Amino acid sequence: MSKDGTGNNSSADELKKRISSIRIALAGNPNSGKTSLFNCLTGASQRVGNWSGVTVDIIEGTSHTGNQPVTITDLPGTYSLSACSPEEQVARDYIFEKMPDVVVDVIDATNLERHLYLTVQLLELGMRPVLALNMWDEVTGKGLVIDVDRLGKLLGVTVIPTNARTGTGLKELVNAAVNQALHPDKEPGSFAVRLPPELEKAVTELEAAICKCIKSKLNTRWLALQLLEYDRQTQSMIENDSCGREIIALRDKLEVDIKKTLGDSSENFITESRYGFIAGAVRETVNETKVNRVEISDRIDSVLTHRFWAYPVFFAFMWLLFQGTFTFGEYPMHWIQALFAWLGDTVTALLPQGTIRSLLVDGVIAGVGGVIVFLPNILILFLGISIMEDTGYMARAAFIMDKVMHRIGLHGKSFIPMLMGLGCTVPAIMAARTLESQKDRIKTILLTPLISCSARLPVFVLFAGALFPHNAGNMVFLFQVIFGFSAFIFMGLLFKHSLFRKTEDYPFVMELPPYRIPTLRSTVIHMWHKTQHYLKKMGGVVLAFSVILWWAGEYPKVPEIEKKYDLQIENVKNNSRLSDTDRELLVKKLENEKHAQRITQTYIGRIGKVIEPIVTPFGTDWRGAVSLVTGLVAKEVVVGSMGVLYAAGEQTAEHDSSLQNKIREAFTPLSGFAFMLFVLLYTPCLVALVTIIRELKNWKWSLFSLGYQLSFAWIAAVSVYQTGRLLGF
Numbered sequence: 001m002s003k004d005g006t007g008n009n010s011s012a013d014e015l016k017k018r019i020s021s022i023r024i025a026l027a028g029n030p031n032s033g034k035t036s037l038f039n040c041l042t043g044a045s046q047r048v049g050n051w052s053g054v055t056v057d058i059i060e061g062t063s064h065t066g067n068q069p070v071t072i073t074d075l076p077g078t079y080s081l082s083a084c085s086p087e088e089q090v091a092r093d094y095i096f097e098k099m100p101d102v103v104v105d106v107i108d109a110t111n112l113e114r115h116l117y118l119t120v121q122l123l124e125l126g127m128r129p130v131l132a133l134n135m136w137d138e139v140t141g142k143g144l145v146i147d148v149d150r151l152g153k154l155l156g157v158t159v160i161p162t163n164a165r166t167g168t169g170l171k172e173l174v175n176a177a178v179n180q181a182l183h184p185d186k187e188p189g190s191f192a193v194r195l196p197p198e199l200e201k202a203v204t205e206l207e208a209a210i211c212k213c214i215k216s217k218l219n220t221r222w223l224a225l226q227l228l229e230y231d232r233q234t235q236s237m238i239e240n241d242s243c244g245r246e247i248i249a250l251r252d253k254l255e256v257d258i259k260k261t262l263g264d265s266s267e268n269f270i271t272e273s274r275y276g277f278i279a280g281a282v283r284e285t286v287n288e289t290k291v292n293r294v295e296i297s298d299r300i301d302s303v304l305t306h307r308f309w310a311y312p313v314f315f316a317f318m319w320l321l322f323q324g325t326f327t328f329g330e331y332p333m334h335w336i337q338a339l340f341a342w343l344g345d346t347v348t349a350l351l352p353q354g355t356i357r358s359l360l361v362d363g364v365i366a367g368v369g370g371v372i373v374f375l376p377n378i379l380i381l382f383l384g385i386s387i388m389e390d391t392g393y394m395a396r397a398a399f400i401m402d403k404v405m406h407r408i409g410l411h412g413k414s415f416i417p418m419l420m421g422l423g424c425t426v427p428a429i430m431a432a433r434t435l436e437s438q439k440d441r442i443k444t445i446l447l448t449p450l451i452s453c454s455a456r457l458p459v460f461v462l463f464a465g466a467l468f469p470h471n472a473g474n475m476v477f478l479f480q481v482i483f484g485f486s487a488f489i490f491m492g493l494l495f496k497h498s499l500f501r502k503t504e505d506y507p508f509v510m511e512l513p514p515y516r517i518p519t520l521r522s523t524v525i526h527m528w529h530k531t532q533h534y535l536k537k538m539g540g541v542v543l544a545f546s547v548i549l550w551w552a553g554e555y556p557k558v559p560e561i562e563k564k565y566d567l568q569i570e571n572v573k574n575n576s577r578l579s580d581t582d583r584e585l586l587v588k589k590l591e592n593e594k595h596a597q598r599i600t601q602t603y604i605g606r607i608g609k610v611i612e613p614i615v616t617p618f619g620t621d622w623r624g625a626v627s628l629v630t631g632l633v634a635k636e637v638v639v640g641s642m643g644v645l646y647a648a649g650e651q652t653a654e655h656d657s658s659l660q661n662k663i664r665e666a667f668t669p670l671s672g673f674a675f676m677l678f679v680l681l682y683t684p685c686l687v688a689l690v691t692i693i694r695e696l697k698n699w700k701w702s703l704f705s706l707g708y709q710l711s712f713a714w715i716a717a718v719s720v721y722q723t724g725r726l727l728g729f
Contacts, residue, residue, distance in 0.1 A: 619671025
């Protein structure tokens with residue numbers, strides 16, 4: 001830097017510009033705590049799941065160094081730069097093409113030998129990553145002592161111990177990354193692991209050939225190693241060059257010579273050499289103070305992953321979750337119900353009878369209030385799922401269900417989208433991207449909507465509480481877990497023996513992370529994220545459809561019906577020969593008849609009567625039919641629609657004003673059971689359908705998905721209802 005004032009100002013401006021444009025990429029193995037680290041650095045509410053494949057898309061956030069913003073990118077979890085799965089491909093492409101200023105390699109400090117493989121590849125690529133030795137709190141607990149300074153010198157990188165759970169070391173990590181971005185190496189790194197002499201000679205010869213005629217911003221030694229590892233993407237890039245065929249031919253010749261000389265493939269020797277270097281580095285820097293220590297995770301896994309006990313334990317956990325969802329959610333449900341009842345009474349008292357009062361009371365309050373009352377159940381459900389994810393149990397659930405998945409012709413990884421479907425179908429469908437086989441992806445996307453998402457939960461809670469009050473928790477568990485999983489398995493077997501007879505089988509490899517106590521911050525972030533999603537639906541989709549349904553249920557007006565019944569009601573009120581009790585009952589009966597006659601002449605009544613024959617075979621009337629149609633937009637709208645259609649305009653006693661009482665009047669336990677079954681099996685929502693179309697990228701499969709779900713739902717509901725009637729239920 002120049003010593004005069006002008007030079008200083010110019011350099012300062014340049015420095016400020018460089019800081020403001022710094023891009024940091026977070027890379028690392030699945031379960032290294034990378035996404036938790038990203039949340040701590042950026043304050044984002046990105047979901048954290050303690051199993052492989054949670055992060056599929058690239059997520060960006062902003063952190064600050066002083067007053068300057070730094071863009072931080074959370075890459076999908078990857079074990080290496082040799083892409084084997086879609087998420088690894090995304091991470092590799094970003095590093096190669098975007099060339100971030102700094103790559104922060106997030107490493108599980110308790111598992112250096114596995115996680116340093118990606119570090120070695122980044123060094124071979126010519127990068128100088130900053131290492132975040134994450135989960136540092138567990139190092140001491142496992143009886144490990146890591147010489148951080150020595151590890152940094154051996155690798156030639158900056159190493160920072162961090163703990164994403166507590167925020168330890170995060171400031172130092174960002175400062176180290178920014179400092180490296182501001183003072184990059186002038187020359188690419190010359191890191192290289194020691195290879196057998198014969199293989200080293202082949203790498204040098206191949207590298208020289210690449211330097212001669214291939215123009216690439218990537219390290220030439222790295223390209224030579226990738227060719228000898230038969231990396232498909234690198235080979236495709238070389239082949240597209242004018243002299244690419246000669247280089248590939250040279251590679252093939254060298255490979256033949258290596259196999260003759262060394263007796264094995266160059267790929268195996270390269271991999272062994274990397275792990276050999278890593279093993280040496282770990283021996284030099286890590287000491288274990290506790291010998292023959294039995295891990296707590298292993299003890300727990302002896303039960304939770306047992307070949308017999310694992311299954312009943314899993315379903316016991318799920319049963320407890322939904323029992324708690326219904327039991328503990330019942331009290332705040334009554335409070336919210338009372339709040340909306342008071343709100344409706346207040347608006348009724350303040351406003352004169354007319355269109356505005358009817359819109360607010362019978363449309364907005366009845367529709368939105370009927371759905372928001374189930375918010376406590378939703379919160380408890382996601383609290384349980386979040387705890388199961390963050391403790392590491394969800395990974396075990398996927399592991400133990402691998403055999404079941406293979407029996408229905410699916411990969412073990414398909415159970416991850418299946419479990420995610422308990423929360424929301426949309427991210428569950430997107431999680432199928434992690435599957436290597438195209439047929440597995442299609443099949444998983446077709447089956448995942450059968451798993452009951454949280455949006456269906458309000459319907460099940462409403463009907464179970466109304467029609468099965470003594471076994472409501474068990475009934476919710478049956479529909480939310482057992483029936484959904486059973487439908488998934490049944491259709492999986494059917495597809496296996498029909499549409500997907502020949503599928504390629506991939507081995508199932510999943511890292512089981514150690515059990516961890518979830519932090520309050522992680523749990524709150526997760527719950528708040530889902531709560532926002534639910535409340536946005538209340539303020540958007542449900543509110544809009546409640547108003548539309550109210551309007552369609554109010555118009556067109558039929559004055560003749562109003563006058564006819566108003567005259568009869570007036571005569572009853574003036575009849576002095578009737579007792580007060582008889583007069584009240586007769587007036588109530590006439591009010592209900594007036595409402596029934598009036599609403600059948602409205603737009604919604606006419607539409608409902610047209611589609612009623614479709615739902616009559618499983619015991620549902622036109623109001624249930626309209627609710628199911630609106631449920632195609634979002635399942636929460638089903639309850640909102642019922643709040644409008646079953647309650648609007650009816651003058652009932654205060655103790656008889658709840659929606660559950662209306663459901664009890666309109667449905668029998670058998671018809672209610674069939675209705676719930678239809679809700680479980682038909683299309684989750686419009687957003688899920690759009691996601692299916694986008695992920696499948698095939699209109700035929702997308703239309704098939706919609707058609708088979710509707711058909712399956714109708715056949716199942718009709719079969720149950722008609723069989724129940726024959727048996728006298």
